[in-house]
Amino acid sequence: PRFVTAANGVPGEHHIHIEGALTPELLFKLASSNAVQLPTDDPAFRSVASLHQRYSEFASLDDFLHYYYIGMSVLVTTSDFEALACDYFEHAARDGVAHAEVFFDPQAHLVRGVSYKAILAGFKIAQAHAFEKFGITSELICCFLRHLPVTDSLATFNLSELQTSIRCGEVVGIGLDSSENGFPPTLFKDIYQQAKALGIRRTAHAGEEGPPSYIRDALDTLEVGRIDHGIRLANDPALLERVAAQKTLLTVxxxxxxxxxxxxxxxxxxxxxxxxxxxxxxxxxDDPAYFGNHYILDNYCAVQDAFGLSAQEWKSICEASIHGSWCDEPRKQQLL
Ligand code: ADE
Ligand code: ZN
Structure with missing residues (x-):
């Protein structure tokens, strides 16, 4: 399967948190250059090797998120965000990715005094580089952190720089991520309604750890076009049938x-x-640098190893992936 998919290319990645592409190597390098103090009371931060080891022992989503937020605290300057995104695109190119839709978490940077402008500038340089060097097209999706007060997300959404990036197409959609249980999608109805009024794309993490009802709420209340993860859909046959019938893409x-x-x-x-x-x-x-350095092609291979899919089944997965992409029609036709 590695040969087949690499030869034909991986049509698209829809669920990659750019902060989740921060390798321990780059994390330590940026901590040093930015003089960011990493926790001294956690032995995981003693070395690159111990951090890799800790990343292989996550107990849950929240256990991972603890490290994810500490990790991204080393990202300070435009060139840090550029280096991070370039590192991801190099991996994506190696895996034959043609088109990438990339999540980012502005709230986690704004709270540390990093400006939205600095974040976006770094990504834009990396996106241009990915296109020129590898022909990879990419889009940005701004995610809101569900564990923070909704007012924080609303204030962030209404930042003038963020609104400008939406209006000029630099950000094509919004997402909802971070801790799931206890933070139902319905809390974020206002933002999603405003996003709908602006005519931008909408997705949300749902049914990763949380119940199928969160998937239904994301569809009905947030009116999302995609569901991120969605694996708990398996526990609700009626909802499964509905999602299949309406062809909502799950980003597994x-x-x-x-x-x-x-x-x-x-x-x-x-x-x-x-x-x-x-x-x-x-x-x-999702977060390849935190999950065993498994980038997208490793995920394709793991599915093939586990399920032994036919060429026809892979074709249908790849076609669904292209149809569910948020690129423009001409680009879709190129990918098909
Ligand atoms: N943020 C980064 N990765 C995430 C995941 N898998 N679920 C929720 N929030 C996230
Ligand atoms: Zn995710």
Whole structure:
């Protein structure tokens, strides 16, 4: 499968948190250059090797998020965000990715005094570089952190620089991420309504650890076009049928689910169920630097190792991935 997909290219990645592409190597380098003090009371931060080791032992989504937010505290300057995104695009190019839709978490940077302008400038340089060097097209999706007060997300959404980036197409959509249980999608109705009025794309993490009702709420209340993860859909046959019928794309992240203990192994994931029920899904990496350095092609391979899919089934996954992409029509036609 590695040969087949690499030869044909991976059509698109829809679920990659750019901050989740921060490798321990780059993390220590930027901590040093920016004089950011990493926790001294956590032995995980003693070395690159000990951090890699700790990343292989996450107990849950929240255990991972603890490290994810500490990790991104080393990102300060435009060139840090550029280096981070360039590192991701190099991996994406190696895996034959043609088009990438990249999440970022502005609130986690704004709170540390980093400006929205600095973040976006770094990404834009990396995106231009990815296109020129590798022909990779990319879009940015601004995510809101559900564990913070909704007022914080609203204030961020209404920042003039953010609104400008939406209006000029630098940011094509919004997402919802961070801790899931206890933070239902309905809390974020206002932002999603405003985003709808602006005519931008909307997605939300739902059904990663949380119940299928969060998937239904994201569809009905937030009116999302995609669902990120969505694996708990397997526990609600009626909703599964609905999602299949309306062709909502799930952005599934197999290695992430295993690393965060949502599943014991990739073979436990409802891939076969989704294929048989006609649920549209793409395969993605989520936070590759935190999940065993498994970038997108490793996730494709893990699915193939676990399920032994046919060429026709891979074709349908790749086509669903392209149809569910948020690139323009001409680009879709190139990818098909
Ligand atoms: N932020 C980064 N990765 C995430 C994940 N897998 N779930 C929720 N929030 C995230
Ligand atoms: Zn995610």
């Amino acid at each position: 992240c197999p290695w992430s689910n295993v690393f965060l203990k949502g599943a014991k192994s990739v073979s436990e994931l409802p891939i076969r169920l989704f294929l048989d029920a006609g649920v549209q899904f793409s395969i993605n990496s």
